[in-house]
Amino acid sequence: MALVTLIHGAFNELWGPHELQARWTPALQDGLWHHDHSLDPADVAVCFYGDLFRLDPEAIDVEEWETSRAGTEELLAGLGGPGGLEMLEQAAGKATFDRTVDMVTIMNGDPTLAETARGRLLDRIGPDTRAVVAHSLGTIVAYNTLRRTPRSSSTRSSRSDHPWAQT
Numbered sequence: 001m002a003l004v005t006l007i008h009g010a011f012n013e014l015w016g017p018h019e020l021q022a023r024w025t026p027a028l029q030d031g032l033w034h035h036d037h038s039l040d041p042a043d044v045a046v047c048f049y050g051d052l053f054r055l056d057p058e059a060i061d062v063e064e065w066e067t068s069r070a071g072t073e074e075l076l077a078g079l080g081g082p083g084g085l086e087m088l089e090q091a092a093g094k095a096t097f098d099r100t101v102d103m104v105t106i107m108n109g110d111p112t113l114a115e116t117a118r119g120r121l122l123d124r125i126g127p128d129t130r131a132v133v134a135h136s137l138g139t140i141v142a143y144n145t146l147r148r149t150p151r152s153s154s155t156r157s158s159r160s161d162h163p164w165a166q167t
Helices: 017-033 062-068 072-080 084-109 111-122 137-147
Strands: 004-007 044-047 131-134
Touching (some): 084 137, 111 137
Parallel strands (some): 004 131
């Protein structure tokens, strides 16, 4: 079992566990290097659940899709003028927030999806796991998973004698 399990946040639906591991592991290794520690990439696992949020293009309600995007063309056409960048920042910020709310709502409203995500995390942690590094929505998944795990389980153990606990 991996020493470190990484769990991604929102907006990783189109990635996969291998791409995330390839991107995150060097950063994790660099951080440990700064504290005179090392980590073999084989000791890192990724809990990936982004695929659970992928939209099925055949199941999209075209009318709803078109309604939700009403005005987008006009908005984008207006970006060339004064204040265009500020308009884009506001639109992107609102869209990001709205998508995050959607993802949390879906996660909380679909017990199967939430259970699948929790199961994927539990499949990647065990007696040898020393850290779960979570980001964004992954923090919610990790918290909800670990709080449901009995304290006697090896997944909840911690070792203050491990060198990483000393830094």
